[in-house]
Amino acid sequence: MPHTGHILHGRYAVVSCHVERPLDDQVWKRFSALQERRPGGFAIAALMRLPAAGEDEARWLERARQARARGPFGLHTHWTAPDHARPTGGADPAELVREQGGWLDSVGLEATLFCGGGWYFDERVAEAVADLGYADCTATAFRPAYLAPEAPHLQLAEPAWLELAGERRLLELPTTHSIGMLARGLFARSSAQRIVHAYFHDTDLLDRRRSAALRLGLGVLGRRRTASDLDELQHGLRPEKTMSFANQRA
Numbered sequence: 001m002p003h004t005g006h007i008l009h010g011r012y013a014v015v016s017c018h019v020e021r022p023l024d025d026q027v028w029k030r031f032s033a034l035q036e037r038r039p040g041g042f043a044i045a046a047l048m049r050l051p052a053a054g055e056d057e058a059r060w061l062e063r064a065r066q067a068r069a070r071g072p073f074g075l076h077t078h079w080t081a082p083d084h085a086r087p088t089g090g091a092d093p094a095e096l097v098r099e100q101g102g103w104l105d106s107v108g109l110e111a112t113l114f115c116g117g118g119w120y121f122d123e124r125v126a127e128a129v130a131d132l133g134y135a136d137c138t139a140t141a142f143r144p145a146y147l148a149p150e151a152p153h154l155q156l157a158e159p160a161w162l163e164l165a166g167e168r169r170l171l172e173l174p175t176t177h178s179i180g181m182l183a184r185g186l187f188a189r190s191s192a193q194r195i196v197h198a199y200f201h202d203t204d205l206l207d208r209r210r211s212a213a214l215r216l217g218l219g220v221l222g223r224r225r226t227a228s229d230l231d232e233l234q235h236g237l238r239p240e241k242t243m244s245f246a247n248q249r250a
């Protein structure tokens with residue numbers, strides 16, 4: 001487990017997957033195989049979308065438990081629909097996060113991480129995530145191209161503590177690289193960030209080229225940096241930076 005000294009001077013990398021379609025047999029087979037194989041030495045975190053109405057809950061649970069046994073495990077909330085991640089309409093985004101975290105608890109699935117669908121993040125969602133005891137991965141080092149300038153989102157290059165109301169604080173472990181960014185960086189100078197957090201979607205694994213780029217990218221990443229995982233960072237990392245959520249929202 002990396003302790004503070006190692007983290008401060010070392011160069012770590014972690015990997016997460018937004019598991020969007022765990023009930024699709026093809027997608028699940030590919031994700032399972034990849035998580036099992038640990039490309040680059042990485043224990044890939046499964047950030048799972050919960051079953052929606054009409055989806056097979058028993059099968060979902062069976063698969064979630066398999067993912068939980070293979071690596072870090074977290075909640076990936078899609079607020080509107082399985083294929084529509086960000087919130088729409090009047091419902092309270094934070095309330096759904098609390099509800100979904102409570103459901104995971106009630107079925108005995110211990111989650112340690114949160115990532116908001118479509119990178120949606122606001123202060124009340126951050127409070128809900130802190131109350132659930134998770135670390136958060138919703139901040140991104142990059143600005144997602146599809147977001148409108150005023151869309152709620154948190155941009156951060158390095159891990160930090162987010163100060164919240166009621167003397168709560170949340171460990172933020174930003175997502176820093178997509179598959180495309182990893183692939184473009186393969187032959188470039190290595191990233192200056194101390195912690196690289198690469199992510200992909202389970203559905204990317206259906207695309208032969210994206211899947212090959214991911215495996216290649218993770219292989220190179222694992223040779224350039226010490227492979228860690230999001231649970232290990234959560235236990236061992238104590239960021240120097242503390243910031244107020246309100247002042248940092250990008």
Ligand SMILES: [Zn+2]
Pocket residue numbers: 018020076078085117118
């Ligand atoms: Zn998603």
